Amino acid sequence: MEVLETISKFQINDRVMGYAPLGAGHINTTFLVKTKSTKWYVLQKINDVVFNNVNHLMKNIYRTTDFLKSKGYETLEVVKTKDNKLFYQDESGSYRLYLYIDNVVCYEGVNDLDMVYDVAKAFGLLHKSLCEFDASSLYEIIPNFHNTKYRYEQLLQAIKENKSNRVKDCLEEIEFFKKHEDNFSTIVDGIERGEIRLAVTHNDPKINNVLFDRESGNTRAVIDLDTVMPGSYLYDYGDALRSLFTGEYEDSKDLSKVGVDYPVFETYTKGYLSEMKGVLNEKEISLLPFAIYLISAELAMRFLSDFINGDVYFKTTYSEHNLVRARTQIKLASDIYEHLPQLNKIVEKCYKIS
Numbered sequence: 001m002e003v004l005e006t007i008s009k010f011q012i013n014d015r016v017m018g019y020a021p022l023g024a025g026h027i028n029t030t031f032l033v034k035t036k037s038t039k040w041y042v043l044q045k046i047n048d049v050v051f052n053n054v055n056h057l058m059k060n061i062y063r064t065t066d067f068l069k070s071k072g073y074e075t076l077e078v079v080k081t082k083d084n085k086l087f088y089q090d091e092s093g094s095y096r097l098y099l100y101i102d103n104v105v106c107y108e109g110v111n112d113l114d115m116v117y118d119v120a121k122a123f124g125l126l127h128k129s130l131c132e133f134d135a136s137s138l139y140e141i142i143p144n145f146h147n148t149k150y151r152y153e154q155l156l157q158a159i160k161e162n163k164s165n166r167v168k169d170c171l172e173e174i175e176f177f178k179k180h181e182d183n184f185s186t187i188v189d190g191i192e193r194g195e196i197r198l199a200v201t202h203n204d205p206k207i208n209n210v211l212f213d214r215e216s217g218n219t220r221a222v223i224d225l226d227t228v229m230p231g232s233y234l235y236d237y238g239d240a241l242r243s244l245f246t247g248e249y250e251d252s253k254d255l256s257k258v259g260v261d262y263p264v265f266e267t268y269t270k271g272y273l274s275e276m277k278g279v280l281n282e283k284e285i286s287l288l289p290f291a292i293y294l295i296s297a298e299l300a301m302r303f304l305s306d307f308i309n310g311d312v313y314f315k316t317t318y319s320e321h322n323l324v325r326a327r328t329q330i331k332l333a334s335d336i337y338e339h340l341p342q343l344n345k346i347v348e349k350c351y352k353i354s
């Protein structure tokens with residue numbers, strides 16, 4: 001790809017001075033585009049291996065960010081191509097341009113509990129700001145992404161096929177899923193029955209997708225909206241805490257460090273509820289801790305399925321890598337499951353004071 005040539009396809013009126021790689025994202029390829037004025041841009045080559053319908057993806061982003069802007073919320077702003085399209089495409093790939101959100105910093109991990117609170121509040125605010133948006137009108141960018149029931153069926157299929165003769169190496173892990181199988185459809189069925197809201201969700205609720213103001217330190221915007229889709233708030237909440245709990249131990253063989261971090265749990269829940277208290281219904285509130293359990297089990301299923309299938313999806317560096325990852329998530333899921341009553345009590349307390 002010729003970057004400058006690609007940039008010239010978009011509606012930029014200022015003179016472009018140059019470009020440089022930006023951020024540490026793992027999915028897309030991101031460049032900061034500097035111009036002669038103070039208005040700078042972000043060019044992204046969209047990963048079309050992960051996202052096979054860029055048209056749908058860009059429509060979701062355009063519609064949700066437009067809605068957010070109309071509510072006065074700072075968000076990504078799509079800059080169209082000269083022929084008025086949401087992205088540019090040639091043989092080398094698909095590209096989009098955003099306005100650069102300046103004077104911000106982006107962190108790869110949380111440093112302290114204040115940051116946990118701020119990130120939770122930022123995702124809560126995103127959910128709240130989009131709660132009146134008709135989620136069912138959005139495209140499902142990755143079908144069945146958080147359909148735990150479907151993910152479990154995939155695991156059962158992998159076990160049945162036993163393509164790499166690895167079932168014998170993970171009997172204990174398979175046993176865990178068999179024992180818990182009645183839980184896997186709770187959220188999916190709840191959405192179907194109308195007890196859990198079909199909501200606009202982010203699906204990658206990590207700190208490196210939140211921009212903080214360089215001066216005030218306050219959160220400014222939630223970015224990386226590629227996976228904005230219809231789903232449940234519970235999965236975003238659960239996934240955020242799941243990744244905070246496993247942190248750097250996601251790939252570790254040492255399971256002793258994996259489990260609920262109570263101060264992080266309480267702080268995140270407080271921050272999230274400070275925005276979402278009036279939006280979540282009673283059923284959703286009662287399932288918050290359960291959602292962390294469920295999403296950990298779901299990810300464990302995906303790792304274990306891939307292990308059994310012979311490591312075809314996730315990148316691995318040794319033959320048991322996916323099994324090790326599955327064990328981490330199973331350990332976390334088990335720890336949360338055992339402590340659900342205690343965690344629900346903490347949620348109640350956070351609810352009362354929020």
Ligand SMILES: Nc1ncnc2c1ncn2[C@@H]1O[C@H](COP(=O)(O)OP(=O)(O)O)[C@@H](O)[C@H]1O
Pocket residue numbers: 022023024025026027028029030042076098099100101102104106208209223224225226
């Ligand atoms: N509009 C923007 N303004 C400022 N920084 C941005 C903007 N878009 C992306 N970035 C920076 O680029 C990084 C990668 O972008 P992101 O959309 O999260 O890509 P990926 O999907 O690869 O994670 C972000 O973490 C952030 O630091």
Ligand SMILES: [Mg+2]
Pocket residue numbers: 025026208209224
């Ligand atoms: Mg990102």
